[in-house]
Amino acid sequence: DTAVSQTPKYLVTQMGNDKSIKCEQNLGHDTMYWYKQDSKKFLKIMFSYNNKELIINETVPNRFSPKSPDKAHLNLHINSLELGDSAVYFCASSQVEGRESFGPGTRLTVL
């Protein structure tokens, strides 16, 4: 059983487009996250949701918006895509006491 799943795995799109990445976790975790990993493999947290409430919002452009329809899902919407948005985006989830589980990642390429 897949614990944290993301779709799509690869996403290639033109500048200016709007795209979404979906994430689902079946671990019953309370908190879900989105991370961006750049070409140097640096992991930067973008958003965190706990019980459908945004509790962390790092300094990311407002073109990025997380949407959580329920506790098991946290989708990432990106408007007006830019070249610098090209990266691998990871969804993750955790319980309050720790142990963060990551999804397989979505490689976004903006042309």
Next chain:
Amino acid sequence: QQQVKQSPQSLIVQKGGISIINCAYENTAFDYFPWYQQFPGKGPALLIAIRPDVSEKKEGRFTISFNKSAKQFSLHIMDSQPGDSATYFCAASQSNTGNQFYFGTGTSLTVIP
């Protein structure tokens, strides 16, 4: 500001040798320190973790050493194998702040046969 500093950036070790990766943190409120292993094309996977009430934790060939006074912790991989070649991330979190994880910058480990 980098909350968790990790070194070295890359590491090459002979098969059978010991790989050591170091991390340092500033926030004394951090109370959970995991290490993640990431293979190319995959998401990070939890390898081993420690809480500040112990100075060492060992799981198989992997050991975390934790120095609370120095605010440092390290990962030791004993008898390193080529299959250990991956990128390793240390992280830290504070459990009463929504469990936000702060990651180090990663160490690319290559174990040569």
